[in-house]
Amino acid sequence: MRTASKLRFYRLAFWVSLTAVACLSLISLSQTQQLFIWQDKLQHATVYAVLFFLLLQAYGDRLGLWPAAIGLGLFGLAIEVMQSTTGYRQAEIWDFIANMTGIFAVGLAARCFRAG
Secondary structure: OOOOHHHHHHHHHHHHHHHHHHHHHHHOOOOOOOOOOOOHHHHHHHHHHHHHHHHHHHHHHHHHHHHHHHHHHHHHHHHHHHOOOOOOOOOOOOHHHHHHHHHHHHHHHHHHHHHH
């Protein structure tokens, strides 16, 4: 069981991170230099893996593993839909797949750690 102060920390970290991801996903950004071809997808997977880790630490006992995964996945899908309406960002199915890959990886690790 996590202490109350750790729960507060993880909850604050989750909400701050989620807000930052939402804002950064919807503002106009200049193109960055890519070091390798799938760099953008790796960034998506990493960001959503971190978000899911924080979500599980903050609310996992209350929500459960897969409902939390579905909720965060729907958030990612909503961001993609909103990006398609901006005129300066575009929605990509591969971004959503990368988001879900990060969520799935952390979900699988969490399930293995809980089982072991």
